[in-house]
Amino acid sequence: MELSSTTENGIQLVGVHAKRIDAASAVQFKDAMRQETETGPAHVVLDLSNVDFIDSSGLGAIVASMKHLGGGRRMDLAGMTPDVDKVFRLTRMDKIFTIHASASKALTARKAG
Amino acid sequence: MELSSTTENGIQLVGVHAKRIDAASAVQFKDAMRQETETGPAHVVLDLSNVDFIDSSGLGAIVASMKHLGGGRRMDLAGMTPDVDKVFRLTRMDKIFTIHASASKALTARKAG
Amino acid sequence: MGSSHQFTLRCRAEADAVRQALSELRSALSKLGLSEDRLPGVELAVAEALNNIVEHAFPGEKTGDVRIDAALSGKHLCVTLIDTGRPLPNGRPPVEKRPNPDVERQDLPEGGFGWHLIRDLTDLIAYTRAGEENRLQLHFGLPDRPEKQQTP
Amino acid sequence: MGSSHQFTLRCRAEADAVRQALSELRSALSKLGLSEDRLPGVELAVAEALNNIVEHAFPGEKTGDVRIDAALSGKHLCVTLIDTGRPLPNGRPPVEKRPNPDVERQDLPEGGFGWHLIRDLTDLIAYTRAGEENRLQLHFGLPDRPEKQQTP
Ligand SMILES: Nc1ncnc2c1ncn2[C@@H]1O[C@H](COP(=O)(O)OP(=O)(O)O)[C@@H](O)[C@H]1O
């Protein structure tokens, strides 16, 4: 699972470079997220704009990555494609994340988030 | 398969006293019809008002009974319940019979038939 | 999806047993809330499929068991017929011309209506031969109650 | 009923094989004309069902084959998953509460969504254990093209 990471305005933007976060890749995703966010800013934004499919394993892995950040840090989501968005809404997991239309919006909307 | 038969106005009215003409009873129906119409008027009306189910075997048995009458005689249908009517319409076998709303209408509508 | 129900019936591949099974099917579906106006069409489609099994899967004096699985939700009914008789020729339901009523009286069709009725009365038919088993699924959409209930 | 199509896919009960099978399913359904807006929901429902088979029917290092039967008409899609793994506990899909998002962060659910998603995305689920086989049917109504085509 390839992730990219840049820090801007004190926010760590993590991009997922895979079309799917599914049962075949959920564990790798979690591991890669753990490495990527081991150290770094308190505010992480996960850019999902390249991802067009997640299943409940992928969803669980995203939630696990957020929980792993610990209490003092936060993780927002950005750039969700419609099918990914639907999984969050059906499971009501859209309620536990601040969701931004795009990565750039996430970086500028910091105060509002 | 119980059939009844009366002749009125020169028309033989055959009543079916069974709820179903299906695969389990089609052969008996055909046999009983054959006996009932072996001799008799040239115009037969089959009263189906007691029948609430026919399948394609029952339909085939009714057609066979009509064919068995031979060229000089005719067989009309009367009193078809909605589900029976539907089978005739779906198979387009409604086109090959004169169909009367009821036995009494069949007896009075002779000239029109 | 709203609440869903399943049940299984069994019958011998014989005309009298089919009649009995249809009666059980009808009352089970009725109890589970299938609307009364859908019952006759469902009964007829399943009757035709069972008659074919009696006549063609177990021809002549042969007989065997038929398993009837039914599953029902507010939107959907699926009836699966499973038997261990002969397979469908060519591995699928026959696609033949509808019997023609516009012929001389002595040539009028007395059969060949069965599969056409099944097609008319269903939204989808699926047949698979798996091992020694014929599995025929008849699917009925139930558009009368389109409301989606929420499950917990 | 309009024209109908059937096909069968097979895969190992392993995550990578599931991914491959889903891709084949999607392209087969697309070729047969399933509308593009229905593909993601169907893929997700089947994915969840296959993931359950990988994880629960063949737990740990165990694996086996899964057969995927699909049948499609203009009104209806049925996907049947057949495996020879462990049966569903209690002989039916579990009916549990939806995982609750209104909890402390450390208690947030990381699983337990699968069957709820399957229910949300289908019109009917039917499960039967027959002999050594699990058979799970997922039914999808396709209300987009309600027009009934006439068969010959
Ligand atoms: N094992 C089987 N199960 C169901 N149908 C079968 C089986 N084997 C053959 N058939 C087919 O069923 C067809 C019956 O068609 P149908 O339209 O019902 O006409 P009929 O009124 O002559 O039975 C036959 O043409 C035959 O090909």
Ligand SMILES: Nc1ncnc2c1ncn2[C@@H]1O[C@H](COP(=O)(O)OP(=O)(O)O)[C@@H](O)[C@H]1O
């Ligand atoms: N053979 C099986 N095939 C499919 N599902 C099974 C099987 N055996 C058990 N299950 C059930 O699948 C359930 C998985 O539920 P699900 O909602 O998908 O949550 P999870 O995300 O924990 O997998 C388990 O509770 C288990 O009961």
